[in-house]
Amino acid sequence: MTYQDTVNWMFKQLPMYQNQGKTAYKANLDNTLLLAKHLNNPEDKFKTIHVAGTNGKGSTSHMLASILQEAGYKVGLYTSPHLKDFRERIKINGKDVSKQFVTGFIYKHKSFFEANSLSFFEMTVGMAFDYFSRKKVDIAIIEVGIGGRLDSTNIITPEVSVITNIGLDHTQFLGTTLEAIAVEKGGIIKPNIPVVIGETQTETQSVFKSLAKKNHSEIYFADHNIDIVFESDLKGFYQQRNIKTVLQTIKVVNSKSLKISDKNLKQGLLNVVKNTGLKGRWQILQNSPKIICDTAHNKEGLKYVINQLLNENFNQLHIVFGVVNDKDVDSILPLLPKEAIYYFCKPNLPRGLDATKLHDVFISNGFKGNVYQSVEEALNSAKQYAVTDDLIYVGGSTFVVAEII
Numbered sequence: 189m190t191y192q193d194t195v196n197w198m199f200k201q202l203p204m205y206q207n208q209g210k211t212a213y214k215a216n217l218d219n220t221l222l223l224a225k226h227l228n229n230p231e232d233k234f235k236t237i238h239v240a241g242t243n244g245k246g247s248t249s250h251m252l253a254s255i256l257q258e259a260g261y262k263v264g265l266y267t268s269p270h271l272k273d274f275r276e277r278i279k280i281n282g283k284d285v286s287k288q289f290v291t292g293f294i295y296k297h298k299s300f301f302e303a304n305s306l307s308f309f310e311m312t313v314g315m316a317f318d319y320f321s322r323k324k325v326d327i328a329i330i331e332v333g334i335g336g337r338l339d340s341t342n343i344i345t346p347e348v349s350v351i352t353n354i355g356l357d358h359t360q361f362l363g364t365t366l367e368a369i370a371v372e373k374g375g376i377i378k379p380n381i382p383v384v385i386g387e388t389q390t391e392t393q394s395v396f397k398s399l400a401k402k403n404h405s406e407i408y409f410a411d412h413n414i415d416i417v418f419e420s421d422l423k424g425f426y427q428q429r430n431i432k433t434v435l436q437t438i439k440v441v442n443s444k445s446l447k448i449s450d451k452n453l454k455q456g457l458l459n460v461v462k463n464t465g466l467k468g469r470w471q472i473l474q475n476s477p478k479i480i481c482d483t484a485h486n487k488e489g490l491k492y493v494i495n496q497l498l499n500e501n502f503n504q505l506h507i508v509f510g511v512v513n514d515k516d517v518d519s520i521l522p523l524l525p526k527e528a529i530y531y532f533c534k535p536n537l538p539r540g541l542d543a544t545k546l547h548d549v550f551i552s553n554g555f556k557g558n559v560y561q562s563v564e565e566a567l568n569s570a571k572q573y574a575v576t577d578d579l580i581y582v583g584g585s586t587f588v589v590a591e592i593i
Contacts, residue, residue, distance in 0.1 A: 191287035194294045195274050198308055219306050220340040223314040226300055230321030234264065235445065236344045237437065240332040240373045241352025241386060243489040244430045247422055247460075247469055248352055248386070249331045251434045254463040255456030256327060257281050259448045264320035264328030266341070268312070271467055271590040278316045282464045285319055293318060309333055313340040327446070337375020348440045349376045349405075351396070352386040352433055355488035366391040374399040382406040382440050386433035410436035420457040424470035424482070425499075426492035431457065468589045470496065473582075477574040478502070479567075481582040481589045485511070487519045493583065494523050502579035506570040510534055510563060510588040513541040517549050528581075529573070530557025531566035535587035563591040 189197065224231060237252060239245045246267055253265040263281055270276040275284035293315050294301075301311055313333075320328045330346070332339045354370045370392035377383045377399045385396050388409045400407035414432040422430075434457070438448050460466055470493070473479040478500070484493040497505070505528040511517060512535065532547040534540040543559045550557065560566035563582075570580045582592055 189291060189295065191291050194291045198274070198294065198311060216338060217340065217343060219304060219310050220313060220343055222304060223306060223310060224317070224343055226297070227314055227318050230317040231344050233321040234325050235327040236346040237327065237329050237348055237350060237441065238332070238341065238344060238346040238376050239329060239350045239352070240336040240376050241350070242355035242369070242486065243484070244352040244386065244426070244433070245331050247427060247430045247466070248350065248433050249329045250460050250464040250466040251420065251422070251430065251457060252437060253329045254460045255434070255438060255448060255453055256446070257463050258456040258459070259446070259452040261326040261446070262324070264316070264325040265464060266313070266316040266328060267331040268309070268333050269586060271586070271593060276465070277312060278319055279464065280320070280323055280325060289319055290315070310340050332373070332376065335375070336373040337371070342376055345378055346381060347444055348437055349378060349381055349383040350386070350433060350437050351376070351383065352430065353488065354389060354392045355486055367395055370395040377403050377405055379403045380405060382408065384408045384410055384433060384436045384440060386410050386429060388412055408436050408440060418454050418457050420460060422460050422466070422469050424493065425496050467593050468586070471593065473593070476576050477578045477580060479580040479582065481592060483586040483589050484583060485515070485585050487516070487523065490520050490523050494525070497581055498525065500579055503575065503577045504529065506531065506574050506578060506580045508533065508563065508566045508570050508580065508582040508588070509546070509584040510543065511541050511546060511584045512539045512587065514539065515541065517546065521550070521553050524555070526554055530555055531560055531570050532557055533560045533563045533566040533588065535563060535585050536591060537587055540587065563588050567592055
């Protein structure tokens with residue numbers, strides 16, 4: 189199979205959360221453990237940092253990778269979902285896994301995948317661990333896909349576990365309260381392994397303290413411990429929280445097994461995009477009129493992004509907006525400015541919410557805007573109507589952003 193044939197097979201052959209949502213979610217680690225054994229447990233052959241959380245785990249993972257690269261380490265980075273190309277999920281020192289490795293890995297293990305009905309995510313996690321092991325990385329940053337306790341990545345024993353924050357997202361299988369979701373994400377806390385919590389929240393603090401105590405794990409609340417925040421090339425007020433989480437994490441690993449200087453820290457934070465290729469985080473696509481996109485897609489994430497948006501200088505705000513069909517639209521409506529002009533669209537994947545349905549909810553709540561047949565058409569229309577000192581924002585879903593960068 190060619191690379192594209194291989195990726196198409198991965199996408200279509202087995203359940204994939206990106207396309208199908210809840211039906212693709214597997215609530216156990218049995219298949220992942222089976223695959224790890226089949227691959228001779230590659231996850232045991234390199235150091236790791238495990239990163240979970242509702243918002244900020246992608247930015248945090250990329251910042252950590254960039255800093256460790258600046259310190260001279262060979263750094264693996266596993267994240268999800270991808271924006272343009274599947275290979276973005278698996279990187280070493282900012283370089284995507286090769287097409288040859290992807291096709292070779294699937295070809296070699298295809299019969300095993302089929303015989304054991306492995307999911308897309310299970311295959312991908314196995315591929316990442318195998319790749320990092322074969323390439324002999326010094327350390328890999330492993331971002332959780334969904335939740336933590338039952339996520340396929342949760343077979344590693346990291347140097348430190350990181351939980352950025354807790355919000356109400358993926359409630360259909362993680363729980364409907366912050367406390368319940370904290371238990372799921374706190375499932376990455378391992379015996380005698382330190383854990384860093386990015387944000388102290390009243391509802392979740394006691395949950396994390398209890399899990400840490402049970403596991404004899406040192407626990408650090410970054411927002412209480414870190415006062416100085418260094419500058420980063422990742423802009424947006426909300427990145428300040430992620431930077432504190434990163435600084436606390438580096439402080440912990442520095443006391444264990446790695447050596448990272450203040451210079452490495454500062455340079456790593458200033459060169460995240462250059463070192464890792466991260467896209468879609470408060471990314472400015474053009475300046476006249478200014479176009480900004482961001483992958484924030486839930487209540488907590490959008491709250492920070494919209495706050496930043498309203499601090500920009502502009503005449504008229506245009507918002508290109510689309511979501512997936514399991515999103516609680518009612519919970520995000522109060523965050524969004526009614527004075528903006530909206531361009532409603534459906535991200536191009538099976539679980540994208542129909543743009544007309546999205547439009548109807550917004551219009552019935554006092555917003556104004558029109559329906560477009562694609563993200564591209566919506567953005568082109570916004571560009572057509574916007575004048576030089578207007579601002580265009582594109583967001584609502586990772587998959588909306590993926591179509592325009």
